[in-house]
Amino acid sequence: MSIKEVAELAGVSIRTLRHYDDNGLLKPAEVSPSGYRHYSEENLKTLQQILFFKELGFPLQKIKEIIESPSFDRLGALELQRHLLIEKQKRLAKMIALIEKTIQSEKEGMEMSSEEKFAVFRFDNNPYEREAREKWGDQAVNAAEAGIAGLTGDEKSALAAEMNGIYRELAAIRHTDPRAQGAQTAIRKWFDFLNRHFGNYTPEAFKGLGQMYIEDSRFTKNIDQFGEGLATFMAAAMAEFANQTEE
Known part of the structure; x- marks a missing residue:
């Protein structure tokens, strides 16, 4: 070429x-x-x-x-990159949820605890980050962390607005059949959003992420802020989307 x-x-x-x-x-x-x-x-x-x-x-x-490096393993690197990008997506989702919570507390005059204000800024328990440091060194991972933190305020706001818009659209139809055309059209927007902003999600990875929404209570709580039962609905819709895409 x-x-x-x-x-x-x-x-x-x-x-x-x-x-x-x-x-x-x-x-x-x-x-x-x-x-x-x-x-x-x-x-x-x-x-x-x-x-x-x-x-x-x-x-x-x-x-x-x-x-x-003579020890470079392309497949191993791809698998670890996938994990790191998913962790990045999870981290941004938590930050956006914290921003929403902080905005709500300001509007309602409620005081958040110090722990609540800074809960999402601790990343020392990420096992994939530790693995990346072992494979590629502290300097590289530190630089990567700096890149994540380098999003401008406008970029974060735009990302949050787009994400919240998709959540609200899905919340409005969460009581419908997740296999129906309307639900599948809406969940594709979520699939496309993730692939634009957070790496290359295969249908199988997308399905796995949906499963995490209902298996990890932190995800469930954050997503269900837009409507009770939304996490369960999204997980089912994501699984159906993956099944249809792979057929």
Whole structure:
């Protein structure tokens, strides 16, 4: 594939791909005598890895060190990246729920305890973060954490508004059949939202996340703020969506 084709496929600029080539991060499989870059399937796999690491906040130099290491395991990296992205999604969901709770307490003149105000800012119990530190080092994970914290206020607000809009739409139909067309159309919006903002969710991963909504009481409590029984409805709709998509 040409550099233009790869740029369009991956949603990155030609300038970015040239930069990756110049610093040795992603060398094209072939450069023609006239200077045209041509990328192989293996190049595309490497580019995918780079973009996953970037989404997690890893600096380019560290990404280069990781993927060039003799011990680098692509499949193992993908599995750990999936876990880290799901943890990122869970973390943002908790933060958004805390923002909603804080706004509500301000409106109603209620005082939150100190523990409630800062409960979601402790991330020391994430087993996947510990595994990532063991695999890729503290520096890389610290940089990733900084990237997560780097969302602007407007970005967080826009993300929260979009998420809450989907929750409210689903809450309004939570008493209907989760297998019905209306429920499936609405749950697809949630599937698309997660894939736009939090990584590549397969239908099976999406189904597993829905199961977590009813197995983890913290998720259930946060989601059911939009309507009692919403978490159960979403889990069923997500499972049906996954089953239909995989058929």
